[in-house]
Amino acid sequence: MDRLFLAIDVGGTRTKVGLVSEKGKVFYRTYISTRRYVRNRNLLINALIKVSRDLMLKHNLASRKAIAGIGIGLPGPVNYARGIVDFLPNIPHWKNTPLKKIIQNKLKIPTFIDNDVNIITLAEWKFGAGKGADNILCMTLGTGVGGGLVIEGKLYRGASFAAGEVGHVPVNEKGPRCNCGGTACLESYVGNRIILKTARKLFKKTDITLEQLSDLAARKRNALAIKIWRETGEKIGIVLSGVVNVFNPERIIIGGGVANAGSYLFGAIRATILKRAMPSQSSAVKVVPARLSDDAGLIGAMLLVKEGLKLKG
């Protein structure tokens, strides 16, 4: 029988908890509101423990061996090896939280934690758009622009577990100051808020949404909307040209809300890489949309445990 895993996907607004098989099947999912438990970190930690216990009882999985492990994805930097959450930009009071140890001690089940982009990267690699590839950059476009790397068939975390920050590659020498402390980072050109700001100005509409902007381009062939997506794609393509020249991946997977803009965005990204990256590197790489939907965080959390426990298959 397939092994079963408890998977937790902590988000700034809500947290998803589920049971996932090692084949990537999500048997059950439930949600708790993250916002309800932000006054101190123990509130959220206790809620996570309670929902996990309830879920295991409900499914007759309360014996320790029924669950092979617990995987937790978090929206912020995590010291993977030590199992410590460095901090969570959108959830207060989490600085230096040894979450792995806390959960393991309470539930007596092997637990692994990592940042959510690494977890999505694991999911897309094993079950999504990255299947079969050994060298991958997985990029998430949202309010922030994140990234994860698979190198030689292994998730690559870097010397301080901070690798993959493709949103913080400079597009120019000079430019807008970024939240990260840097200058002219990709994120400050193509983060959701920036795209919306441009769209609101160009369309003279203060309530336009990203979905509408995608729709305007994709279905209505609106020239202004197409222009916004093309320029967004060019900026991303410029940074990816450099990343492709250095890292020479075989696949780049792009997900997140903005990625739904579809062909204009992807067309501009691909054209820019072909134009600007070196021929050997640009001809070796495919730029593809992410394939997993909302469950990527749960599936990736399961894969995190399999990776941590060195389970095959």
Place this chain on the structure above:
Amino acid sequence: MDRLFLAIDVGGTRTKVGLVSEKGKVFYRTYISTRRYVRNRNLLINALIKVSRDLMLKHNLASRKAIAGIGIGLPGPVNYARGIVDFLPNIPHWKNTPLKKIIQNKLKIPTFIDNDVNIITLAEWKFGAGKGADNILCMTLGTGVGGGLVIEGKLYRGASFAAGEVGHVPVNEKGPRCNCGGTACLESYVGNRIILKTARKLFKKTDITLEQLSDLAARKRNALAIKIWRETGEKIGIVLSGVVNVFNPERIIIGGGVANAGSYLFGAIRATILKRAMPSQSSAVKVVPARLSDDAGLIGAMLLVKEGLKLKG
């Protein structure tokens, strides 16, 4: 007794051939003029075979087992797995040359070939400024700007054996067209020729050399020379900020003629990374000068064979 290796370092002007022990000791070195053998590729290949045979005879190493393997570094892109030289930008007629097979068939000794920057990276990692580190970017500053990567304790070559091209990361969206086909690449700001062009203009001297420019800064504290090195370091630091954010290495090793400019160049690179890269990544990385001298190419060629034959130690 230490194993012995035959190491060949092909350069655009001259080619170095030597005997190297597995401990990195270079016992013997000799040179042939590359320029004499450029009319067709067989001239140079035959010269390499002859000098190798002569060397083995001279040192009573003609029995096949006396030499554990042959390693060859080449100044251009190489398909490492297939053992084929893609082309050599400064030596004509080498397109798609199956050099590994040719040498192996003639000399009956296991042969491995790779591009010279990967080979220098191997040397600096095992015997130079990279000792003890598992995640390294090794950068060479010259007419061209090259790079090699060690990732998780292994030389990383990429999906098409073209990884490491840090000289071709864009510094800006717009800028000078680069030889590689790209736009505003680092190399087009900090390649030797560009630095000299700037220096000749600023000093109104058409015969100034890089050595003089280094000397003017380091010893004479000449303000103009210092300015040139600082601005060069800033450009390098901007690109490295992005590379550091994505790849999160523990060490960046910088070598090549320009690296001799010393403290002004390195100071500006380090300051720019600290200012622009993310705190977790910038605090994890050390930027250090290369440590091996002229023999890096021979030592690295020996290491290439050890890597290829999976010899330990």
